[in-house]
Amino acid sequence: MKNVAFFTLGCRSNEFDTHLMMHQFIQKGYRVIDFEKADIYIINTCSVTAGADRSSRQAIYRAKRSNPHGLVVVTGCYAQTNPHALSELKEVDLIVGNTHKRDILKIIEEYLEGRGEKIYVDNIFRQNSVENFDIITYFEKVRPFVKIQEGCNRFCTFCVIPFARGKSRSVPKEKVLKEVRLLAEKGFKEVVLTGTQLTQYGWDMGTDLYELLVDLVKIRELELVRLSSVYPSEISKDLLDLLLSEEKIAPHFHIPLQSGSDRILKLMKRDYQVKDYVKLIEEILKKRPISGIGTDVIVGFPSENDEDFTKTYNLLYELPIYYLHVFPYSDRKGTKAYAMSHKVSKKVKRERVEALKSLDYEKRKIFLEKNRGMELRALVIDENRLLTENYINLEREGYRKIGEFLRIKI
Ligand code: SF4
The missing domain is CATH 3.30.750.210 (Transcription Regulator spoIIAA)
Known part of the structure; x- marks a missing residue:
């Protein structure tokens, strides 16, 4: 029986896909093990930023180091968008893009029998359904x-x-x-x-x-x-x-803003303006005041100047948002922004990320304080943890009814 190890980077969609692939291997009699000494490594990559590419490459190196004779298979978004760069890495044996994830087991078995290619990537825009x-x-x-x-x-x-x-x-x-x-x-x-x-x-x-x-x-x-x-x-x-x-x-909504500057939103090709976003948040909180609202923000988009960033910072400071996910802009080949001029320096991006991360910390504190004393529905996740309807994680001991909802006072 062969052993297979999985490593997943990035978003929940990728975790999801790993789960599907794992299921296929288990059904066929493979044993899924941790990253020690597997026969096959499947690295399900992310490519949303240059940092994600880097982490994906590190996982590939780690796999080959763990077992130099093991088969290293790279799949996911990095494999889909940049298979040729990956094929130049000597640690990579096989590349299976998102277009072929469904057939990964068959592709690997053929490869091990000495048949098939090294790269399986097709045009993703030809996929018309999610029947996989x-x-x-x-x-x-x-x-x-x-x-x-x-x-x-x-x-x-x-x-x-x-x-x-x-x-x-x-x-x-x-x-x-x-x-x-x-x-x-x-x-x-x-x-x-x-x-x-x-x-x-x-x-x-x-x-x-x-x-x-x-x-x-x-x-x-x-x-x-x-x-x-x-x-x-x-x-x-x-x-x-x-x-x-x-x-x-x-009453928990994650609504990406990306920038508090209309000029930058336009360059990003987001089809709303700051005033629309503010109106939406105000309406949500007016009708469901307990709502926990999270957002995504990108800092350092090409040409973002101090004035643009200050607009973003001030907007988020004022808006009663619960939490922020902050990302530094990262050049991605093939996108329109890649070709834009006036790129923002790494140093400035880092400073802006830090400023918004500190703001995120403050926003979370304010939201939690606002909820103090409220009675909310909460799901018992395990003996020591609950998750409220508006997305507050609570650590308390001694719960028995795991998987049930309780009404609790915060
Ligand atoms: S809405 Fe924009 S940021 Fe979100 S996945 Fe689509 S292209 Fe990417």
Whole structure:
């Protein structure tokens, strides 16, 4: 029996894909082991920033060091977007892009028999469906993550994701409903809907996220549906009304802002302005005041000057946001921003990241303070940990009803 080890970088979609690949190998009698001395290493890479590429390469080197005779297979977004750079690394034996992830086991077995190529990467934009999702649920303790969508139609100028994941494709609504019904019947109280760009759900199938949610919340045994991330201008009026009125939808919204400067937003090809974003946040908090709102921000986008950054900082300082995920801009070949001039120096980017990280720390403290004394629904994750509906992690000892919701005073 052969041993296989997996290493995953990046987002939840990638974790999800690793889970699918692992399942295939286990079904075929392989043993999944830790990174010590496997026969086969599968590195599921990320390429969202230059740093992610670097971490992916480090994982590749580590695999070959662990067993110089082992087979090192590289898959994921780095493999999809830059297979030729990877093929130059002597540690890499086989490259399987996102287009071929579904067949990875077959490809590896053929390779081991001395057949096949070194690189399996096709045009990701030719993928029209997500039929390769035999399994659409990934479990994190008591919270199932249900992947309902893949890819993105937007092409923000800094983002490599559409090139790595392709255009938006959705899991058919009936399949999602059936899966969530089964999960609810098995006793799971909360599900998290995930995808590359959740608010594009159903665009390829004549439906949308609103219609899916309307049916999902009717599942009696289900207590909470959490959305992983929503794009500001893709939230329709119907969807917003539902998010703000339906108790079964978690009052926790991750809404990427990216910049507080309209000039930079335009250069990023984001199709909203700061005032639209502010209006959205105000409306959410007016109708569901307990909401925990998180956001993503990129600093150091080409030509971002002190004035632009100050606008971002001041906006986030004022807005009652719970937390920020801060990323320094990173050049990605093939994107429009790659060719833009007036790149911001590493030093300035680092200073801006640090400033926003300190702000993030303050924002979290303020949000937690605001919640003190409130009574909220919380899912018991394990004996010592709860997660509230608005995304506060609580550590307290002695819980028994794991996987159940409690009402607790913060
Ligand atoms: S919306 Fe923009 S940032 Fe988000 S995945 Fe699509 S292209 Fe990338």
